[in-house]
Amino acid sequence: MRNGPASGRALGVPSEAPRATTSRVTVRGRLMTAVVALTAAAMTVAGVTGLALQLRATDARIDDSLSRAVTALRSTQAEGQVQPDGSRGPWTSVQAMLREAVEARVPAEHEGMLSMIDGTFDLRPADETRAIRLDTDEELMAWLGGLTPDDPLSDVPRTVRTSVTEYRLVAVPVSLEADPGVAGMFVVASDRTAQNAGVWRIFATYSLVGLVALAVTSLVAWFVVGRMLRPVRVLRDTVRRVTESDLSERIAVRGKDDLSDLAASVNSMLARLEGAFGSQRELLDDVGHELRTPLTIVRGHLELLDPGDESDVRATQSLALDELDRMQRLVDDLVTLATADRPDFVRRAPVDVGRLTDDVLEKARGLGERRFVVVSRADVMADVDAQRVTQAWLQLLANAVRFSAPGSTVRLGSEVSAGRLLVWVRDEGPGVPRDEETRIFERFHRGQADRVQHGAGLGLPIVAAIAAAHGGRVFLEHPPPGAGPGVGFVLDLPAVGLVDGESESLELVEPRR
Structure with missing residues (x-):
């Protein structure tokens, strides 16, 4: 109770929420950064992976074409030279065999072919519609001229870069026993740069489309994220308007997220x-x-x-x-x-309600000159806090004594109804006016009679707090018409763990010994 209105500061409700004076990254900005970064990363990984697969597929297609060219050369060499009588016999000239191989093959697009004799250019295909001229690239010719007949990679495709372009080629040395001293070479090369140009164009188009898509995605995400975070902004603005003197602000709840x-x-x-x-x-x-x-x-x-x-x-x-x-x-x-809101305010334990009724009757005798009568006793075991129930019960009895005349009868009792424990007190006093029935359980509220007797107005609120701590309630009952004056207060408790017994209907009953 020592905390007054200023206790709102201890609960984290400032009188005026401070506003940041320096720029900061908002949640919307962080979410947008994450969305754009993840989208860009996914598109980049997809694009680079597709590019790598396409480049690998292009190289595989080029290597397959070069391998077929080498196979065709070996087949030509094995079949032999056409003789005058139409039969085939062994080749007697390296130059003739290379000419046959060159003329028999039609170069593919962006592919070139030539033959060399003793390191010097000899022949290229006659049809150069789609073929490239390898003999015009001086760097390539110089490199080919430096190869030796015993090159271990003669039949293996390799990559050669010049200032003109990048080639993927095979350079197969050719020699014949029938033509000693002549070193020939069969060369098939593909312009790798030109072959991959289509792939790079597709990747460039993909990149452009991806950038446009990323921009559109970012724009849409900006509005979507802003709409999703609108409740957070409303929450922020509401909290800023909350002060310890005005907590009436509320947030409009929409949706079910x-x-x-x-x-x-x-x-x-x-x-x-x-x-x-x-x-x-x-x-x-x-x-x-x-x-x-x-x-x-x-x-x-x-x-x-x-x-x-x-x-x-x-x-x-x-x-x-x-x-x-x-x-x-x-x-x-x-x-x-x-302390009524503390978890340990009520400590439940099995209680003999009948014996508790007798104990309360015994204690009530010292409250005043009244005739205390136990009308009913519930002989059951209930899971309640005996001390708190006794406190509430005696408070109701004290109220009954205060508002009744000396020598009048004050009735009390306990009973079980519909699985609930009811303990009650009835007096013969003036009763409670109808217009005060809803206020008598408020703190410091006092009726007219109570004002005369200088009561603090905390007795019934304590009873209500004890009932609420048990999960029950307290209410008043007016006597039926013609039954005389007075009022009854009933403590209605759930009585967890209630063990069935009998409820005795009694008149004046002395407590058990």
Whole structure:
């Protein structure tokens, strides 16, 4: 109770939310960065992977063509030279065999072919419609001229780069026993750069389309993310408007997603804070009022005290002690109400309700000159907090004594109804006016009779708090028409773990020994 309205700061609700004065990256910006980065990375990986596969497929197609050219050369060499009689015999000239091989093959697109004799260009295909001229690339010819007949990679496709282009080629040395001293070479080369140009064009088109798609995706994502985060911005603006003196702000909840649940949770939190702060302010106002009165009374009498008058000193002492006792009771009641929300406020245990009824009857005899009657006793075991139930029950009995005449009858009882435990008190007092029925359980509310008797107005709120801590409630009952004056208060408890027994209908019953 020591925390006043300023306790809102301890709960993290500032009087005015500070605004950042430096630029910062927003959630929207971080989400956009992540979306764009992930999209760009996915498109890049897909594009580079597709490019690599296409380049590999192009190289495989070129190598397959070069391998077929080598196979055709070996086949020509094995078949032999056409003789005058139409038969075939062994080749006698390296130059003639190379000419046959060159003329028999039609070069593919971006492919070139030639033969060399002793390191010098000899022949190229006659049809150069789609073929490339290898003999015009001086760097390539110089490289080919430096090859030796015993080159171990003669039949293996290899890559050669010149200032003109990049080639993928085979250079097969050719020699014949019938033509000693002549070193021939069969060369088939493909322009790798030209062959891959189509692949690179497709990749460039893909990149352009990807950039456009990325830009469109970013634009759409910017609006979509902004729309999705709108509840967060509304939440931010609402929290900024919340102060410890105004907790009435609420967030409009739309949809059924996680952000909607968050908004609903924040609304619920604000409602709880508003209720807590309102209760604190009301409690402080009421406590200030209740404590101010006895302090004023004590101060006034002390100021008028005549130290020399012994009877005046004793009367003032008696009055001061009485007012201090009243303040002590008020503080004790406030402590009870302050701890009512704690989990350990109620400690359940199996309780014999019949014996508890007898104990309460015995304790009630000291409350005043009344005829206490146990009308019914529930002989059952219930899982309740015996001390708290006794406290609430005696408070109801004390109220009954306060508002009833000496010698009148105060009835009490316990019973089980529909699986619930009911403990109750009925008196023969003036009753409760209809217009006060909904307010008598509020803190510091006092009826007209209670004002005369200087009650603090915390008794029934304590009873209500004990009932609520058990998961039950307390309510009042008016007697039926013609039954006379009075009112009844019923403590309705769920009584977890209730063990069935019998409810006795009694009149005046002495407690068990």
